Amino acid sequence: MSGTAKFIQQRQEVFRYIPGFDIEAVARAKVMVIGAGALGNEVLKNLALLNIGYVVIVDFDVVEPSNLSRSVLFREADCDGKTLKSLVAARRIRELxxxxxxxxxxxxxxxDVGLGVFRRMDVIIGCLDNILARQSVNRAVFKIGKSWIDGGLDDTSGSVASYRNGHACYECSLSKSDRELIRQRFSCPDKIRRYASVGRMPTTPINASIIGALQVQQAMYEINGITDQDLLGKKLKFFGGINEMLITNMMEVHEPHCLSNDEYPEIIESDNLRAEMSVGDFLKWARSYFETENVTLRLDDEFVTSLMSEQTGAIFTVGIPRLSLDDQYVERFKQSDEDVIHIKDIVYEVDDHFPDQLLTLKEIGIPHLHIVNVLVDGDDKYVELTGDEAFLEFT
Ligand SMILES: [Zn+2]
Structure with a gap:
């Protein structure tokens, strides 16, 4: 018997002790794990041990020495300043x-993650350490009518919650002080991106283990269709200091003007569409497909077309998605060390008047396999870049 076959047989033994779990369903399941830090490590480790079929790992950070005290998948040799958490986590769970x-x-x-990627997942698990990233996941997941499992760590405590449109909304559950943090982050025009420390909490390996395990348990409930004990619409809080857990029901309806309350009614798939195609070619496709000249591509995030020096008033023509605009990019436009660069002009809508029709959709901030919003004769349509499907290849 090969090593892998033996391994699978051992897994089947484990499942005999967990009533209601279907080994076939688990081996077919696709799970996206967003964030490969302390919590992501625990979640990925458990998914690998439970023989989950397919995993997507999303992270942009490199491994740092401070991660080693709470991350089961990282080693000292990974802290060379260039090893990506996502890649090393992938390698280690493959060993498991x-x-x-x-x-x-x-x-x-x-x-960087298209909605079509979310759409192809059975379970979405957030192992994030900041509010803005969670808000972004919530908006994405609600657009396609799926749920996601959020895990949060707070000193010696932590929480797990499962959000779905109509059951509970992360964005609506934000406190006044959370909202104030987000507002401050966006109020300064050239302090851009890397929402870094917004709402970040310290972590121990103990609460990371407990919360990560509860997230994976919720994932298993979702995969196996077990609803009588799951956490959909609920929040489980674990209090490490007193060894207690408390489950509360969350609010089902959205607050007025909640931006997560925007589920896409119908998604049009087209193999002819890819993120690497030009803006001009996309608009041409849309005019032909919808049989009208009146088509506008509406962006999820701003596209910056000019910057301005505060010191001299000089204006610089650029073309960069706002989410890609960081301090390093802005540096080259500074007229002196004290200069501050501001965003001058942004574009939300792309049509025949867009200045550079040769830019690709990717270059204007649309990720592979995304579902884009097209305004057709005044009506919203949602079109998937299905030609990017190979982007989601599993190896
Ligand atoms: Zn909401």
């Missing part, structure tokens, strides 16, 4: 389970 199929996305959840 050689039959697992993995797709790694080295990127930012808000900018």
């Amino acid at each position: 389970n050689p039959s697992i199929k993995i797709n790694v996305i080295n990127g930012d959840i808000a900018a």
Whole structure:
């Protein structure tokens, strides 16, 4: 018997002790794990041991020495300043389970993961350490009518919650102080991106293990259709200091103006569409497909077309998605060390008047396999870049 076959047989033994879990369903399941830090490590380790079929790992960070005290998959040799968490986590879980199929996305959840990727998942698990990334996952997942499992760590405590449109909304559950943190982050025009420390909490290996395990348990409930004890619409809080857990029901309806309350009614798939096609070719496709000249591509995030120096008032023509605009990019436009660069002009809508029709959709901030919003004669349509399907290949 080969090593892998033996491994699978051992897994089947484990499942005999967990009533209601279907080994075939688990081996077919596709799970996206967003964030490969302390919590992501625990979740990925458990998924590998449970013989989950397919895993997508999303992270953009490199391994740092401070990660070693709480991350089961990282080693000292990984802290060379260039080893990506996503890749090393993938390698280590493959050591744990050689039959697992993995797709790694080295990127930012808000900018680099198309909605079509979310759409192809059975379970979406957030192992994130900041509010903005969670808000971004919530909006994405709700658009396609799926649920996601959020895990959060707070000193010695932590929480697990499962959100789905109509059951509970992460965005609506934000406190006043959370919202204030987000507002401050966006109020300064040239302090851009890497929402880094917004709402970040310290972590121990103990609460990371417990919360990560509860997230995976919820994932198994979802995969196996077990609903009587799952956490959909609920939040489980674990209090490490007093060894107690508390489950509360969350609010089912959205607050007015919640931006997560935007489920796409129908998604049009087309193999002819890819993120690497030009803006001009996309608009041409849309005019032909919808049989009208009146088509506009609406962007999820701003596309910056000019920057301005505060010191001299000089204006610079650029073309970069706002989410890609970081301090390093802005540096080259500074007229002196004290200069501050501001965003001058942004574009939300792309049509025949867009200045550079040769830019690709990717270059204007649309990720592979995304579902884009096209305004057709005043009506919203949702079109998937299905030609990018190979992007989600598992190896
Ligand atoms: Zn909401």
